[in-house]
Amino acid sequence: MKLVENADPTRQQVMQAIVPWTGRAHIIGLTGPPGAGKSTLTGQLARLLVKGGLTAGVVCIDPSSPFSGGAFLGDRVRMANLNSEPGVFIRSLATRGKLGGLSASTAEVIMLMDAAGKDVILVETVGTGQVEHQISHLADTTIMVTVPGLGDGIQTMKAGILEIADIFVVNKADREGAEATARDLAHMLDEFITGGWRPPVKLAVASRNEGTGEVWEAVQQHRLHLQGTGQWEQKRRDRLVRIMIDNVQAQALDRINRALEQDSLLQNLVRRVADGNLDPYAAATFVSGYLWQRQT
Amino acid sequence: MERKVVKVVMAKLGLDIHWRGVVAVSRLLRDAGMEVVYLGNQFPEAIVNAAIQEGADVVGLSTLGGNHAVLGPKVVQLLREKGMDDVMVIMGGVIPEEDIPALKAAGIVEVFGPETAIDEIVACINANVRQVG
Incomplete structure (x- = not known):
């Protein structure tokens, strides 16, 4: 992985060798504004998966400083009790100047985890909210994590997230306005999504591990939908x-x-x-x- | 694109609650162009697991709680057991002068006190970090 991240000359050989072993993992992208609770929810999902006998890869992406090129990668703090969990492999990546909420080597790190046999790969993107559509090209299922009180439905339309998200999670649902936010989203979705998959809107309080099970259930339903409609295979072809x-x-x-x-x-x-x-x-x-x- | 970026895993050892120092140093290392993965409070086993998963070049341990004598060397020992002997381990915080020789003998590359200038830490990392990714 280090070779891949640093654009080592052997990167090409490594990637070529593993391509045949990829395509089995369910790749899930988590996106949303900073502080919405993406890391916490990611950690909770990973724990749930491991409890269910699955293995999980976690990719956390944080921004590189445009001035020094360095980065402060803090997502592991929110997943502290996963450090000793053998079924979970967490890798933090810095964006290294790439826009769109992903790091230049995200695709490669995902493929390596896929080839290594992880059942599910959770990719948590930089929390900027409006430029992260790239994850939807890499992921099978894209989860948009939001919180109450971040503006009305117009904001949602502007960001173009209605089109990229497969599941919406209103996190910190113990706060005032959570129900209203969820209702707003649902209305927007009903109006704009015609046919196919209508993204469900789930309420969660990730810090207390409430709603994680429901989110995972929605993820599995989405997977069945993809497999039933041939999109699961199509996404793999498109990805290559x-x-x-x-x-x-x-x-x-x-x-x-x-x-x-x-x-x-x-x-x-x-x-x-x-x-x-x-x-x-x-x-x-x-x-x-x-x-x-x-x-x- | 082909420059090598130094990746540092930073943690507070054990139950130590003082976080200001380690976060300040992390930020300064970032400003020096390094990628810093911050773990918060962790015990040696978890720190070493994280260092492996992250492909860390450097592990930085912060302690002001007096647990350095046991837990610091433990990190080095676990890294060696996992075949990660080219990962450089440094410590910082409040550590009595007389304990430093034993820590260095155990494989800790350098021990920095609270008055250390950040340039000194950066220079030490650049001088000792493994050269190939």
Whole structure:
């Protein structure tokens, strides 16, 4: 995993070798605003799974500092009593500059846990709330964790989360307004979701382990729905294609950056743009044409 | 992309309740470009499990509670038993001067007192951390 995270040259070999072993785990994404209780709920779900005889992988993602590149990864504090639990493997990842609530190596870490035979993989994303749709491409089931009093239904629409979430959890349901929040969500869902899977809305108090069982039940129903409609297989196929595209893009970006740093002709061009002697749009068109020609 | 990021697992040893120091040091290590996984209070077995799962390069232990003499060396011993002998263990907090030689003999790379400048800790980590991922 370390190799994969640090983009070690052997990463490619490792990933190629494990691909045939992936595709069995149920991948569950948890997303939602900071402080909604994603870590706590993740921890409770993991404990429930282990009690039921399943093994769980947990991936916790926290932001890297844009200034130092370092990160403070604090999710394990909320899952403290899982550190000695043999059925649970927890890995914390920093975003390392990637947007969209995921870390650059999230897909690879998930695949490694999948290949290692974990039954369920819980992926907890950065709690920014509105840019985390990427998890829905990687996960089979996406859980949106929210809390009472975070704005009305319009907020929900704006974030586009109605489209990505398969299950809604209103956490901290012992607070005032929980029922109303759940009702609002349910109304919105009834109005916008037509046919197929209508995401259930569950109430929970993760810190007291209330509602965890109901959430897990909803997850299992969603799994049956996916398997019954062929989407379970489809998601696995889509995921592989997505990983291919992501890697092509990453490799292309890598080559472009290297060329911009090393190619003297391009560096000259960069200088001319900086000096105001060449407009950036014309320069960009030229650079793309130049790189494309040279590399094919 | 191909730079190596140092990953540090930080914990308070045992039942020690003082958290300000360890969190402050964690934040400063983050500002020095490291990825810090903070565990809160943990006993050696749990700390070592977390270090394995996280692929940690460094384990940082904070103690002000006088339990360092036993629990610190225990972490090093457990890491070695699991074949993680290239993970660097450091300690910080209030630790009597006369206890330090024994801790170092047990494999703790360095022991930092409350007056330590963060640069000193960063330099120590960079000088001693394993070089390959």
